Amino acid sequence: MTPTPATDSTSTTPDGTLDNVLDGDLLSLDKQICFSLHAASRAFNGVYRVLLKDLGLTYPQYLVMLVLWERGELPVKKLGEHLRLDSGTLSPLLKRLEAAGLVRRERSARDERSVEVRLTEEGRALRERALEVPRRIATATGFDLDELRALRTRLDRLTTALDEAALEETPGCG
Amino acid sequence: MTPTPATDSTSTTPDGTLDNVLDGDLLSLDKQICFSLHAASRAFNGVYRVLLKDLGLTYPQYLVMLVLWERGELPVKKLGEHLRLDSGTLSPLLKRLEAAGLVRRERSARDERSVEVRLTEEGRALRERALEVPRRIATATGFDLDELRALRTRLDRLTTALDEAALEETPGCG
């Protein structure tokens, strides 16, 4: 059972430009891209879920820990900037990490609006057990390091383009 | 503000194999891949959200409609196979589509376990308004058609590899 849909009605276009493509063909290609991206994202998520289960972490929690392992401690705001997540997502997530004993949250003394997130000893220790995760992920993709880097570059390019487009599409920003 | 993290401590490895890479380096690369993929997925989702708002659809609902526009009618089970989603996700989603008047759900006469999902006239009509979405998405990515197809191929390869790896990782399937 391959993830590839049956039809590929766009294969008749000679060049790669968008202008002389039928809308129906585009809708079909869009369907394929949608599915592929959506499926890839969830498949990736699924592999992480399996690997992270031993560590008691979800995938987004792992992302937070990766940042904290690198930086040690930082306010929720900065964390959100690194991860492109807002407090609506981070606040409950951090509470769960705190409940798990991996993290402490305390109001900053110099700015009482801010909340500092720092690793506990237990949280710092978890890094050792996490070290094997990336290798197993890399193996799971079937890609070598160069391919992984290339994929990263391509995804970043995609994200940048999409973010810019999103800004232009948003009503009131044109 | 680029999505690219600061360090790239993996750039010292000469070949693309995994064997002679330090765990710390891999953890760093993993962080970058994680972020890139997660960010790309959400950025894509965000652009769709903006474009689909006019149609009153969420991104997953759009995926369902794409399948229905192509097939017209099919049971929940088949829909789930196409989208790789289970009834836990599809059941409430389909209820919302039904509440929106785009879809009807009715028990199959020949097999009362199965539920047939079919487009209403309104649901069928929505396709016309959806035809412009793919072109705007394609434009938003900044990729041309060939690049989009290449991306799709790469993502499908990734998904296949990850799914296989997930099966092997799952306890009790080795």
Next chain:
DNA sequence: CGTCATTTAGTTGTGCGCAATTGAATTGTG
């Protein structure tokens, strides 16, 4: 100094994704 805009976390509500379970219908087997 007081007032107002901004910054920062947190809360609420909606929807998705997935695991686990339930319950009904069907199929297979003796």
Next chain:
DNA sequence: CACAATTCAATTGCGCACAACTAAATGACG
């Protein structure tokens, strides 16, 4: 036929993503 196993949709529970809002602290400005 009776009974066990399977199939299918729905439900429940948890966590994440995001929009919209609240509340408190800070900073800027008259």
